[in-house]
Amino acid sequence: MKHVIIGNGIAGVCAAEAIRALDPSAVITMIGDETFPPYSRPMISYVLEGSQPHAKLPIRSEKFYNELKIDALLGQRAVAIDVDEHQVSLADGRPVDYDRLLIAAGADPRPVTADGINLKNIFYMRTQEDVRQQVAALDGARRAVVLGGGLVGFKAAYGLLKRGLSVTMLISSGYPLSMQVDPVAGRMILDELVRRGLTVKVGVSVRAFEGNGRVQAVVTNGDIRLPCDLVIIGKGVLPVRDFIPIDKIDVDLGVVVDEFMQSSEPGIYAAGDVAESVDIARGCRWVNALWPEAAAQGRVAGLNMAGRPVAYPGSLSRNVMRIFDLDVLTLGVPNPFDDAGYRILQTGGASHRTYRRLVFKNNILVGAMLINDIEQGGVLRALIENRTPIRLADEKLMQPGFNFGQLL
Numbered sequence: 001m002k003h004v005i006i007g008n009g010i011a012g013v014c015a016a017e018a019i020r021a022l023d024p025s026a027v028i029t030m031i032g033d034e035t036f037p038p039y040s041r042p043m044i045s046y047v048l049e050g051s052q053p054h055a056k057l058p059i060r061s062e063k064f065y066n067e068l069k070i071d072a073l074l075g076q077r078a079v080a081i082d083v084d085e086h087q088v089s090l091a092d093g094r095p096v097d098y099d100r101l102l103i104a105a106g107a108d109p110r111p112v113t114a115d116g117i118n119l120k121n122i123f124y125m126r127t128q129e130d131v132r133q134q135v136a137a138l139d140g141a142r143r144a145v146v147l148g149g150g151l152v153g154f155k156a157a158y159g160l161l162k163r164g165l166s167v168t169m170l171i172s173s174g175y176p177l178s179m180q181v182d183p184v185a186g187r188m189i190l191d192e193l194v195r196r197g198l199t200v201k202v203g204v205s206v207r208a209f210e211g212n213g214r215v216q217a218v219v220t221n222g223d224i225r226l227p228c229d230l231v232i233i234g235k236g237v238l239p240v241r242d243f244i245p246i247d248k249i250d251v252d253l254g255v256v257v258d259e260f261m262q263s264s265e266p267g268i269y270a271a272g273d274v275a276e277s278v279d280i281a282r283g284c285r286w287v288n289a290l291w292p293e294a295a296a297q298g299r300v301a302g303l304n305m306a307g308r309p310v311a312y313p314g315s316l317s318r319n320v321m322r323i324f325d326l327d328v329l330t331l332g333v334p335n336p337f338d339d340a341g342y343r344i345l346q347t348g349g350a351s352h353r354t355y356r357r358l359v360f361k362n363n364i365l366v367g368a369m370l371i372n373d374i375e376q377g378g379v380l381r382a383l384i385e386n387r388t389p390i391r392l393a394d395e396k397l398m399q400p401g402f403n404f405g406q407l408l
Contacts, residue, residue, distance in 0.1 A: 001026050003305055004088055004096055006078045007104035008032030009041070010291060011272030011298035013060060015102050018302030020068045026306065028070045029096055031088065033077040036128050037062050042291050044131040045152075049159035054135075057128050078105065083248040083265055100267045100305045103244065103255055104298060107237035107273035107289055112147060116209030121230040125156050126237070134232065138163055141229035145169075145218045147206060149176035151319065152234030157198055160232070168199040168226055170218070175202060179236075180319060180330045182357060185371055188350050189323055196324045237289055239274040252276055254287040259311040261301035269305060271297035278314040281332030281366040281384050288315040316385060320377065327370075329377045332384045333359055334369035342366075347398045358397065363389050379404045 003019050005012045008030050016028055039057040046052035065072040073090065080089040081101070088096045109124035121137050123130055142165060146157045149171030160167045169176075175186030176193065193200050201220075208219040209231065218226045239254040250256040250264040254276035261269045261277070270276075272294035279286035293315045300312040320329045334357055336342050341361060348355040348371070358380075359367030364387050368380045383390070383404065390397070390407055 001306075002097060002099045003028045003102070004098035004100075005030045005102045005104060006088065007102075007106055007272065007274075008034070008038055008072070008074070009104065009106050009272060009294065010038070010059070011104040011106070011275075011294040011301075012102065013038045013064075014295045014298035015104060015269075015271060015302030015305070016068060016070055018299045019306045020070075022303065022306035022308055028068065029073060029098075030065070030070050031073045031076055031078055031090065031096065033075065034127060034129070035074045038064060039128055040291075041126070044125065044128060045155035045159055047128075047131045048125075048134055048156065049162045051162075054128070054132060078243045080243050081245055081249075081268075083245060083268070086267075089243075101269065102298075102301050102305060103263070103268065103270040103274055104272045104294075104301075105240040105243075105274050106294075107239050109233065110236045110238050112206065112233050112235060114206050114208050116211065116215070119209050119211045120214040122209060122215050122233070123231065124233050125152050134230070137230050138165075141165060143168075143228045145226055145228045145231045146234060147231065148234035148236070149173060149200075149202075150179060150234060150236055151177070151321065152236070153232075154193075154234075154321070154323065156232040156234050157193075161197060165229075166199075167197075168201065168228070169193070170204045170206060170220065170226075171200065171202045172205045173202065176200070177328075180335065181328070181369055182335045182346075184346065184349055185328070185355055185357070185369055188355060188371055189326060189328065191350065192324050192326050237273065239276075239287060241274060252285065256285060259314075260304045260309065261297055261312055262304065269301040271301040277312060280314040280316045280387075286315065286317075288317050290315070290318070313385075316381070318381060320374070327372050327374045329368070329370040329374040331368040331377065331381050332365075333367035335359075336367070345394050345398055356398065360390070363391055365390055376404050379408065382408060 037058040038060040076090045109126050144160045144165045144167050146169045157167050176189045205221045207221050209215050210217040254274050255270035256276050257270050273289040276285045276287050303310045318331050343360040346357040354373050355371040357369040365383045
């Protein structure tokens with residue numbers, strides 16, 4: 001059996017390990033557009049801030065491919081899939097035959113369209129090579145601009161601030177982490193960022209970058225010129241899907257998969273940031289680009305590819321982050337785009353330095369947001385994943401110190 005895996009991130013790695021554990025004689029080919037050993041993407045922010053060296057990024061040894069008898073085609077990007085011929089085409093023109101295929105190509109940074117985008121010292125923050133170049137550019141740099149108020153943007157801003165740079169964050173929405181938190185929490189986070197020395201401009205986007213070879217300034221949509229020595233773009237990611245034949249394989253935002261991580265085309269699977277599976281809290285298909293979900297999806301896909309039927313229970317959006325003195329936890333759907341059909345409870349706020357927000361649908365907890373006092377986050381996650389009906393009075397649920405464990 002010939003197994004081909006597009007992508008050598010955590011989803012692809014876990015899939016390869018699962019296949020090899022079940023089938024010692026299988027032929028496994030892994031295609032990766034990077035040449036670095038498999039590494040932890042979440043750790044690149046620690047390299048930027050200086051708390052971890054670049055050498056700590058790998059999650060597998062350089063012998064990984066040889067030990068698992070994987071034919072590694074590194075430095076190559078898949079450019080097409082021929083479903084009828086069971087072939088993947090590489091950028092150098094080589095065809096790779098497969099019996100079963102896993103699409104685990106991950107995601108690329110959401111691009112920014114602006115004049116001067118190709119100037120030096122303008123970076124995305126996605127790969128180990130990105131962070132290597134960022135660290136090299138720190139020498140002599142004094143001012144930085146970070147585009148984006150999400151998790152990547154905050155981590156970049158924090159790292160640069162810790163390195164001693166003056167940092168300005170430009171956020172197109174009204175407050176940081178707007179995709180994860182509501183305005184109350186967003187204001188608390190914004191105030192904390194400003195208190196800690198970041199300059200944060202909300203409702204602002206970039207019109208152009210200026211410089212002579214290297215970036216020297218950012219020009220906003222309001223024609224404000226912000227001098228800078230480097231720029232990091234953290235505006236989210238999009239699944240890598242340009243090589244996927246959408247007339248043969250169902251694709252929405254990501255590759256649509258069933259509970260076995262199989263696509264609409266038999267023998268072709270998807271896992272990780274490119275896969276669109278059922279979201280437990282939302283009850284519909286969703287792309288949750290999370291490291292632990294990518295690992296779990298990759299393992300399930302690998303087991304199924306090797307002939308052992310294993311169902312994936314679905315993904316759950318979740319994040320835990322430390323924003324200076326604020327511990328922030330989000331689970332499920334804490335900030336529905338449309339409140340219709342949801343019951344939302346909230347208590348606390350800026351004056352309390354704590355905040356709790358619970359989101360219910362038909363007495364089922366589907367979302368939670370905690371700022372500080374996040375110790376019961378694991379219990380709340382279990383309530384969401386188990387879809388446990390909760391019928392206690394709202395006043396009881398929102399009491400300080402209420403033990404949610406008694407609801408399990």
